[in-house]
Amino acid sequence: MKKIKLNTQIILFLVVVALWIFLAVSSEYFLTYSNIKNIMRQMAIQGVLAVGMVMIIITAGIDLSVGSVVALVNIMLSKMLANHFSIPLAILIVLIVSTSVGLINGIVIYDFGVPAFIATLAMMTIARGTTLLISGGSNVFGLPRSIANFASSDFLGIPSLFWFLIITVIVAEIILRKTRFGKYIYALGSNPEAARLSGINLRLVTYGVYALGGFLWGVGGVLETTRLWMGVPTTGTGYELDAIAAAVLGGASLFGAEGSALGAFFGALVMITIYNGAVLLNINPFWQRIIVGIILVVIVAIDQFRKKRSKD
Amino acid sequence: MLNEYAIQLKGISKYFPGVQALKNVNFSLKFGEVKALIGENGAGKSTLIKILTGAYSADEGEIYVFNQMIEKMTPIISEKLGISAVYQNLVLAPHLTVAENIFLNKLPSKWSFVSKSSLIKKAKEVLKRLEYHEIIDPNEKVKNLSVAHQGIVAIARAISKNAKIVIFDEPTSVLTSKETEELFRIISELKKSNVSIIYISHRLEEIFEICDKAYVLKDGEFVIEKDIEDTNEDELISYMVGRKLKRNFYISKEIGKEILRVENVKNKKLKDCSLSLFEGEIVGLYGLVGSGRTELARAIFGADKIDSGKVYIGGKLKYISNTLTAINNRLSLIPEDRRNQGLALKLSVKENINLPIYRKISKLGFINSRIEKETALKYVKKLDIKTPDIYKTVQNLSGGNQQKVVIAKWLASNAKIFIMDEPTNGVDVGAKEEIYSIMNELAKNGAAILFISSYMPELMGICDRILVMNSGKIVANIPREEYDEEKILAYAIKTAKFEEVDSK
Numbered sequence: 090m091k092k093i094k095l096n097t098q099i100i101l102f103l104v105v106v107a108l109w110i111f112l113a114v115s116s117e118y119f120l121t122y123s124n125i126k127n128i129m130r131q132m133a134i135q136g137v138l139a140v141g142m143v144m145i146i147i148t149a150g151i152d153l154s155v156g157s158v159v160a161l162v163n164i165m166l167s168k169m170l171a172n173h174f175s176i177p178l179a180i181l182i183v184l185i186v187s188t189s190v191g192l193i194n195g196i197v198i199y200d201f202g203v204p205a206f207i208a209t210l211a212m213m214t215i216a217r218g219t220t221l222l223i224s225g226g227s228n229v230f231g232l233p234r235s236i237a238n239f240a241s242s243d244f245l246g247i248p249s250l251f252w253f254l255i256i257t258v259i260v261a262e263i264i265l266r267k268t269r270f271g272k273y274i275y276a277l278g279s280n281p282e283a284a285r286l287s288g289i290n291l292r293l294v295t296y297g298v299y300a301l302g303g304f305l306w307g308v309g310g311v312l313e314t315t316r317l318w319m320g321v322p323t324t325g326t327g328y329e330l331d332a333i334a335a336a337v338l339g340g341a342s343l344f345g346a347e348g349s350a351l352g353a354f355f356g357a358l359v360m361i362t363i364y365n366g367a368v369l370l371n372i373n374p375f376w377q378r379i380i381v382g383i384i385l386v387v388i389v390a391i392d393q394f395r396k397k398r399s400k401d
Numbered sequence: 402m403l404n405e406y407a408i409q410l411k412g413i414s415k416y417f418p419g420v421q422a423l424k425n426v427n428f429s430l431k432f433g434e435v436k437a438l439i440g441e442n443g444a445g446k447s448t449l450i451k452i453l454t455g456a457y458s459a460d461e462g463e464i465y466v467f468n469q470m471i472e473k474m475t476p477i478i479s480e481k482l483g484i485s486a487v488y489q490n491l492v493l494a495p496h497l498t499v500a501e502n503i504f505l506n507k508l509p510s511k512w513s514f515v516s517k518s519s520l521i522k523k524a525k526e527v528l529k530r531l532e533y534h535e536i537i538d539p540n541e542k543v544k545n546l547s548v549a550h551q552g553i554v555a556i557a558r559a560i561s562k563n564a565k566i567v568i569f570d571e572p573t574s575v576l577t578s579k580e581t582e583e584l585f586r587i588i589s590e591l592k593k594s595n596v597s598i599i600y601i602s603h604r605l606e607e608i609f610e611i612c613d614k615a616y617v618l619k620d621g622e623f624v625i626e627k628d629i630e631d632t633n634e635d636e637l638i639s640y641m642v643g644r645k646l647k648r649n650f651y652i653s654k655e656i657g658k659e660i661l662r663v664e665n666v667k668n669k670k671l672k673d674c675s676l677s678l679f680e681g682e683i684v685g686l687y688g689l690v691g692s693g694r695t696e697l698a699r700a701i702f703g704a705d706k707i708d709s710g711k712v713y714i715g716g717k718l719k720y721i722s723n724t725l726t727a728i729n730n731r732l733s734l735i736p737e738d739r740r741n742q743g744l745a746l747k748l749s750v751k752e753n754i755n756l757p758i759y760r761k762i763s764k765l766g767f768i769n770s771r772i773e774k775e776t777a778l779k780y781v782k783k784l785d786i787k788t789p790d791i792y793k794t795v796q797n798l799s800g801g802n803q804q805k806v807v808i809a810k811w812l813a814s815n816a817k818i819f820i821m822d823e824p825t826n827g828v829d830v831g832a833k834e835e836i837y838s839i840m841n842e843l844a845k846n847g848a849a850i851l852f853i854s855s856y857m858p859e860l861m862g863i864c865d866r867i868l869v870m871n872s873g874k875i876v877a878n879i880p881r882e883e884y885d886e887e888k889i890l891a892y893a894i895k896t897a898k899f900e901e902v903d904s905k
């Protein structure tokens with residue numbers, strides 16, 4: 090009586106394959122080495138953000154401050170680099186800042202009891218406001234050449250940026266599957282009271298997961314800076330929604346306790362493939378968002394239907 | 402006779418991934434009949450009634466209600482036909498009021514505005530039939546009620562619809578003796594007005610009290626149907642379990658030194674509680690709903706705050722302000738409400754069992770997955786948890802098997818002081834026997850157990866002494882030689898003030 094079990098990742102993988110075949114047939118440029126590298130570069134940032142988001146969503150939380158924190162990091166880093174800070178030091182500083190922002194989210198959510206949606210919505214506007222204040226609303230130029238070079242560099246034939254995503258996904262998968270912290274994340278998302286009665290320190294888990302998110306928004310901001318080669322105070326707008334969409338495409342449930350880093354990776358891949366394909370096929374860029382929205386609803390609906398079927 | 406049957410189920414089969422929950426089952430119910438549906442945990446009882454109410458759809462088989470074949474049963478159709486059910490895991494809306502819950506799908510309304518005064522009035526009437534109109538406030542939010550009172554609300558909802566067929570899936574597992582009595586009164590009233598009833602319970606003596614027939618399922622298959630007059634508990638147990646059970650569980654143990662002392666603990670629900678537990682002791686804690694039993698358990702375990710009082714463990718004063726400290730002091734709490742407090746339903750059997758011990762079985766944050774797996778397998782075997790494998794999410798297990806997972810979780814934690822709040826809630830007779838013998842084994846090895854239960858026979862069966870709580874106080878400490886059901890009950894319900902008792 091064994092049927093092949095279609096899990097979310099496999100469905101998503103099939104969707105990606107179908108999209109790739111379709112695009113390969115429609116555009117001869119699609120499957121070229123340079124376009125694939127292009128996809129990887131585009132995907133790196135979004136993927137890293139999606140992985141951070143999925144961990145938060147597994148706790149039944151949400152973080153809307155992603156895009157603003159990316160912008161904050163972008164502006165701070167650009168300012169420092171334009172003023173000839175040492176590159177490692179500047180990166181260390183912005184990562185500390187972004188991690189602290191995440192930690193503050195965790196504190197506001199756990200200790201003040203503010204719902205995650207509201208707490209991070211507030212942080213979203215605070216971080217954006219700070220970004221605009223620091224930059225005076227204008228772009229920051231004068232970053233060293235090496236920054237831009239890094240964005241276009243390869244390592245072992247794969248774009249350097251993409252390596253960050255690979256490492257992030259592997260580390261996150263290990264955390265979620267193999268560590269105590271990972272189990273606590275799922276337990277918190279499934280039933281906080283049962284987790285508390287099992288002796289789990291929910292405060293630390295909440296702090297940890299939002300701080301980890303903040304750290305990854307920082308990584309995303311650093312990568313974004315290398316790609317832009319300047320500071321743009323309005324960058325990152327809507328990144329949180331892309332991250333949420335990728336996580337949910339990858340099987341995460343906003344009710345918590347479901348989702349994986351690998352799923353978020355494939356979710357991001359689907360979205361980037363659509364964006365990239367739309368450009369190649371000369372589709373009006375405004376259509377891209379509509380298509381992504383439709384695919385999001387369809388895939389999640391299929392997934393829900395499948396889950397319901399397997400239940401009764 | 403064509404019209405004799407209210408319900409006929411013919412050849413019902415149902416498959417879930419990994420289990421054949423029902424195999425070609427026939428079941429019928431006459432008008433005005435009260436039929437017990439019994440069997441071990443995971444036998445398929447809840448699945449059968451969910452198929453009848455349309456909550457699940459059968460893979461095969463036919464459903465006849467009032468001699469009319471129903472092609473595709475849905476919850477809406479079954480409701481219209483006059484079938485109503487009290488499900489095993491009470492399906493209530495916690496944020497709505499009692500009155501709103503009772504009339505959830507037929508709120509009295511004028512032009513779709515709910516008329517609040519008539520709602521309250523009607524709710525009062527229904528509660529009055531259960532004699533709870535003065536105890537449960539229809540305006541109270543359901544989440545603020547005790548589990549037993551939530552049970553009453555679920556029952557009130559089922560009888561409010563003037564249904565012709567009422568199904569009770571383990572209603573008494575959350576009730577105490579008082580509520581149980583009211584339930585039985587209602588059931589006999591319903592029977593008199595020709596309502597048909599399906600009654601599921603793991604407490605066989607209840608079945609002999611109120612049922613006409615007993616229908617036995619085992620591993621998804623029909624075993625036998627018996628007239629209650631023609632059978633007895635032992636016979637039914639052997640049909641259900643396939644073996645005979647012990648009757649007497651008590652063993653005398655060597656009592657060691659004091660391991661837990663609670664002194665003058667007070668909080669909102671507790672008025673000055675003191676007690677002691679000794680190594681090797683199983684101490685019962687009896688009390689009505691609202692007497693503060695659960696609150697006392699939670700306070701000792703650090704799950705709720707205490708305003709004043711002291712807790713000594715092994716003679717040393719400890720400040721147990723959170724559950725982690727409690728666990729580190731080798732305390733454990735099996736909470737009363739498995740779905741809301743005991744389990745992370747979306748996680749697997751393996752993860753739930755290991756949840757309190759991940760700290761112990763990991764190094765530098767990395768879990769030793771070999772120990773994790775072995776622990777889970779060991780307790781699944783020990784408690785005979787019916788699951789296709791240890792990776793299944795617990796929400797797909799039957800109620801009793803979920804309860805066994807909660808117990809397994811705390812057995813695995815290597816505690817020395819066990820506080821068990823209704824641990825046998827919903828588990829079958831065979832598994833109960835297993836749990837009692839595990840408790841005895843723990844005590845023999847020097848653990849102390851505080852055993853909270855509303856079910857006096859099991860307390861009297863296994864405990865060395867019984868404490869009785871009443872209105873937030875411990876009012877009696879009764880040694881085994883003086884057990885007397887009437888007396889214990891009297892302590893539990895008396896409203897008069899008691900002089901302080903020495904519960905040591």
Ligand SMILES: Nc1ncnc2c1ncn2[C@@H]1O[C@H](COP(=O)(O)OP(=O)(O)OP(=O)(O)O)[C@@H](O)[C@H]1O
Pocket residue numbers: 399400401417418420422440441442443444445446447448449489787788796797798799800801802827829
């Ligand atoms: N939604 C589901 N998904 C998968 N398996 C299920 C589901 N519901 C029930 N089962 C399985 O079907 C079997 C029968 O379950 P059911 O709940 O009917 O048992 P039960 O007789 O009511 O037991 P209990 O006395 O413990 O309540 C069990 O093995 C259970 O694991």
Ligand SMILES: [Mg+2]
Pocket residue numbers: 446447448489570799800801
């Ligand atoms: Mg059941």
